[in-house]
């Protein structure tokens with residue numbers, strides 16, 4: 001399927017040295033998934049150096065190893081017969097370039113869109129993909145929920161794939177006749193250069209609030225990782241939502257890093273920054289079935305479309321998707337009337353009486369926005385079932401709890417994915433913020449039980465928001481992977497409720 005590249009050529013483009021020769025047809029950085037003819041990229045990780053797995057990779061069919069000086073030393077110490085080597089000083093940073101060469105630089109034949117920000121990446125990516133499909137493009141969609149290439153879905157492991165996986169997927173997209181790529185760029189991926197050397201045609205920014213401080217340590221570092229997408233090596237044009245302070249700062253910064261005429265602002269709850277080109281909201285009409293949106297540009301051009309996804313934040317997501325499409329070459333007249341993709345686990349409606357909604361809100365801002373979006377249409381009580389993940393940003397736990405305490409009527413604090421952390425300690429962190437506000441707060445450790453109790457106890461007019469896990473189907477507890485899908489659990493409890501005579505009269 002792919003072209004053949006000589007190891008010496010890869011040394012030439014990466015500034016490394018090759019020892020021995022080999023013909024390369026694939027690249028991988030995972031010894032557990034080595035295709036025939038592969039170059040195994042042994043990169044240093046947070047836990048272990050990939051070179052530790054070189055022997056296994058060769059046994060599985062790798063024809064050469066790319067690594068750094070430390071990796072070369074590990075390999076020469078561990079292997080009696082050293083395979084052909086490519087030694088590159090910063091192998092992790094150069095891996096994308098090497099893989100792009102092996103896979104024929106697929107991104108060069110695609111119009112490519114990348115979306116970054118704390119919340120809204122997946123939803124905006126699905127919306128943009130929907131728009132592009134409706135105007136006749138053949139797309140690849142890469143993100144947290146799915147990797148969908150020209151309509152065929154393959155499982156997604158990370159929000160943004162590792163460099164060699166990304167280049168392989170892009171080559172696959174091109175071979176399926178793909179014209180456009182829409183992908184999410186996570187802050188982890190940007191900090192690690194996973195998307196390099198792709199220079200996106202259009203990059204979009206949603207918003208920035210606290211998350212992922214376990215990895216970035218400070219909000220400033222987190223911002224810098226996001227901002228690195230808006231530099232000439234990584235994108236040509238940008239659409240930046242300037243409604244929060246970070247967006248405004250990014251807009252100013254991008255006008256110095258990119259060509260100012262390629263930077264567009266999107267302002268929905270604030271005025272367009274002085275001197276900005278871009279769009280603000282001309283009119284918004286909330287109808288029962290959808291929200292009609294009318295954006296107007298600095299030059300007076302209108303973009304009109306609607307979305308049936310609930311919540312003001314989905315207006316922002318749809319607006320970003322539409323403006324990115326226009327900046328990427330879709331004409332205003334071509335824009336479809338409705339931007340309505342089905343996004344698994346994002347404000348996904350499971351039932352109407354009681355109304356059960358599954359949403360991926362797993363940080364304070366998302367949780368506040370999801371609860372607020374449901375309040376106006378809730379006749380009874382608003383019941384929120386949520387927790388927080390283990391081994392991730394601990395600082396957000398009390399803040400998430402306080403959000404539930406302030407905005408919900410009933411909060412049931414339960415487990416999310418504890419990973420290897422004590423689930424009781426995680427719940428205590430959330431509970432410490434949740435108590436002392438207006439909501440009635442309860443702790444039910446087992447998430448299945450928490451969902452069941454919330455649904456069985458609800459009145460028909462109540463809304464139950466199951467927040468935090470969205471589309472996820474596996475819960476990770478102390479090294480064990482347990483099947484758990486909030487949507488399945490909700491349907492099970494709803495079925496139980498249907499046959500309970502007491503509940504029927506509730």
Ligand SMILES: CC(=O)N[C@H]1[C@@H](OP(=O)(O)OP(=O)(O)OC[C@H]2O[C@@H](n3ccc(=O)[nH]c3=O)[C@H](O)[C@@H]2O)O[C@H](CO)[C@@H](O)[C@@H]1O[C@H](C)C(=O)N[C@@H](C)C(=O)N[C@H](CCC(=O)O)C(=O)O
Pocket residue numbers: 029030031032043044045046047048049050051053157158159160161162186187188189
């Ligand atoms: C922080 C981070 O980016 N971690 C990723 C990283 O792990 P690591 O640096 O610890 O790797 P390591 O375990 O030390 O291994 C080093 C090298 O040896 C290789 N290896 C390892 C074991 C083996 O048997 N064989 C083998 O070849 C690995 O593939 C790796 O190349 O490289 C691993 C292998 O590719 C990834 O699985 C892992 O993602 C972990 C699972 C993860 O949780 N990542 C999250 C934080 C992440 O990247 N999330 C963002 C989205 C965040 C969001 O917005 O919600 C994402 O883009 O998905």
Ligand SMILES: Nc1ncnc2c1ncn2[C@@H]1O[C@H](COP(=O)(O)OP(=O)(O)OP(=O)(O)O)[C@@H](O)[C@H]1O
Pocket residue numbers: 117118119120121122123124144159184206207313314316317345346347359360361362365366367369370470
């Ligand atoms: N524009 C937005 N602003 C704030 N919150 C949002 C926005 N869009 C979506 N959300 C909330 O954030 C949750 C996650 O949305 P989505 O999956 O689209 O974002 P994401 O950036 O891809 O998240 P992640 O990086 O965690 O996968 C949604 O379930 C919703 O509660």
